[in-house]
Amino acid sequence: MRNDTVSKDWRSKLINPVLDKEFRLRMRTPRTMWTLLAYLFAIGLFALSSIYLLNMSSGNAASFNPSESRMLFYFLSFVQLGLISFMAPGLTAGVISGERERQTLNLLLTTQQSSTTIILSKLLSSLSFMILIVISTLPVYSMVFLFGGISPAQLLLIFFFYLFLMIVIGAFGILFSTIVKRTMIAVILTYGVTLFLYAGTALIGYVAIMVSMQVSGSSASNEWIVHIFSWNPAVAMYSILDPNITREIVYSGSGSTASEPFLQLWQEFMLIYLVLAALAIWLSIRYLRPRMKQSGK
Amino acid sequence: MNKAEQTEIKVEQEAGVSPEQDQGAVPMIEIKGLSKSFGSFHALKSLDLTIARGKVFGFVGPNGAGKSTTMSILATLLSPSSGYAKVDGFDVTKHPAEVRKRIGYMPDFFGVYDQFKAVEYLHFYGASYGIPKKEREELIPQLLELVNLSDKRDAYVDTLSRGMKQRLCLARCLVHDPDLLILDEPASGLDPRARIEMREILLELKAMGKTIIISSHILPELAEMVDEIGVIEHGQMIAQGNVSEIQNRLRVKRILYIRLLERLEEAEQFLQEQPHVTRLMRDERGIHVHFSGQDLEQAELISELIAAGYRIISFSEGQTNLEDVFLEITRGGDGFE
Ligand SMILES: Nc1ncnc2c1ncn2[C@@H]1O[C@H](COP(=O)(O)OP(=O)(O)OP(=O)(O)O)[C@@H](O)[C@H]1O
Ligand SMILES: [Mg+2]
DSSP: OHHHHHHHHHHHHHSOHHHHHHHHHHHHSHHHHHHHHHHHHHHHHHHHHHHHHHHHHHOOSSOOOHHHHHHHHHHHHHHHHHHHHHHHHHHHTTHHHHHHHTTOHHHHHTSSOOHHHHHHHHHHHHHHHHHHHHHTTHHHHHHHHHTOSSOHHHHHHHHHHHHHHHHHHHHHHHHHHHHSSOHHHHHHHHHHHHHIIIIIHHHHHHHHHHHHHHHTOSSOOOHHHHGGGGGOHHHHHHHHHOTHHHHHHHTTTTOOOOSOOSSOHHHHHHHHHHHHHHHHHHHHHHHHSOOOOOTTO | OHHHHHHHHHHHHHTTTSSSSOGGGSOSEEEEEEEEEETTEEEEEEEEEEEOTTOEEEEEOOTTSSHHHHHHHHTTSSOOSEEEEEETTEETTTOHHHHHHHEEEEOSSOOOOTTSBHHHHHHHHHHHTTOOHHHHHHHHHHHHHHTTOGGGTTSBGGGSOHHHHHHHHHHHHTTTOOSEEEEESTTTTOOHHHHHHHHHHHHHHHHTTOEEEEEOSOHHHHHHHOSEEEEEETTEEEEEEOHHHHHHHTTOOEEEEEEESSOHHHHHHHHHTSTTEEEEEEOSSEEEEEEOOOHHHHHHHHHHHHHTTOOEEEEEEEOOOHHHHHHHHTTTTTTTO
16 A cells, blocks of 8 residues: 555656656657658668668678778768757757647646646657657667677767757757747747757857967967867767867867867767756746746836 | 535635635635736736635626736736736735646637547646546546536547537536636637536536636626626726626616617617617617616607607517627727727
8 A cells, every 4th residue: 555655656756747648649649650760761771871882882792890880880870960950859849839839738837737847748758759769770770880890888978969969959949949939930940059059060160260270370279269169069979989089179279189188079068068958948947837027016 | 516515625624725814705816906018018907806705707898808818817827017816815926836726727719639538638637736546537527427528538639529628628627626717708619509508517616616707708698697797898897796786887777679660760860869768779670779767768758659650569678688788888999909
């Protein structure tokens, strides 16, 4: 009896009504299945066609050398990064505004569920679908993994990085979904931010380096400028794949390659975006319900 | 019924929680100087409204008067620009969670999660109000019974008709046994039969001792079940009281219906000039006359008509209803937009 209530308590803490509802409804839509299949198909196609291409170029169908396998791994990782970045805005930017447009949000907001529960459950449930998707690509990865050239730690780290990036993009998605009335605009804004993370930061970094080279002569580029690149997900992920890259970039100007940099680029990336994602989630929670300014004045 | 007993027990239990000591003295709804602006547009202008426990309050007003706005504020979905609104003694801005516990809100427009079955739909909201599964399993069949949807318990919500959805939404409002029901046009879009059903359900809820605030455009229907009506226009409460009080205040005493054989237009002109006639409406067969006089004056009016040579087919005295009150109050009130 006691045991029973305790386990119920655990269950009710882990699976709150909003989360439960999201899981049920999401799994009921055929769209979920189709998205999953389409994704697996895309990844599988990339993997197989690149294996085929590598085979063509090496000419030897029987053996695969580690550097080729690593190449394939890099390639797959970036494709998956791209797909995640492409999907995350679409999956998360509609979660609140979608309910608003279907006129179910008001009903949800008058229940006892706290804003925090609603936002976090929505974020988690929309991401859990993507986590499922990414995990389902593991077999494709292990195919590459078997050929060698990549460490298990790196593989784990890559998947952790994916998870983190999903949360970051999801946090922005849910923020726009909360503060913007229309899903369409929330989706566009989230894609905009995602695009900025890649192209915007790269462009700013490139321009900054160019300008500082112009100003201070040739080699002595300022150290802070290279940190602009730690804002870029692609660069950050590359620093996991190739750990030397951080040192090369950070000390590219100064020429001294003696010591390890304080933080890897991807670590820097995670620190920065941890703060930003937390901020976005906090703002979403705050603005989900109307700001109850104290009346009277 | 035992549901009513439940409600009473709940009220007693919560007496300790309420910030004000004397339970009986705390009105269910207390609104003072409530204003709401959307940008430079003032949707509510210093609205006052008090509704006692157990009363059914009809909220009447033309489109855009501010009914839904007031109800959204009560439901903690909008924050007031100034003034305050209290539910059961709890300020909606300061203790929204306490307010939410006590209200069942039915918006004028609402959506449903299509992929849920009716029972699942109610289970979800029940769970969202923190009701344990065991209790829900007992409660939900009762609720479905109350709104006559027992046979649709396993139907997907998107297969339900509009009226059924409306009733399902009403059942949803009741899932946490709230003391106050805020119903924004619960009968809109329903056919006459469904409206009668809705009204019967509401009467049952009234019998359970719930306080209900209900807005509607179908005024004659309201008249039979409300204890009080409030008339709102341009964000201001322009009249409030029980139905007959308001009718008196607005001096719509009687409505006479005169059917004439011919010369309808002429007769209308003629009636216009008679004393105590406040308003005229003509249809193909006769004329509705709003009349503020007593029996004597009424008798005189008839003899005047006959003396003037009008041939009367019939002369009847109608019951003034809310519709007339509504038209009277809001006459010429459309020119603000
Ligand atoms: N979110 C909003 N932004 C701007 N104006 C609004 C908003 N909500 C309501 N209004 C305005 O406030 C006024 C009152 O609207 P409300 O919905 O309360 O009217 P109502 O009495 O419910 O009307 P109806 O009988 O048509 O339902 C309207 O003029 C409306 O245009
Ligand atoms: Mg309305």
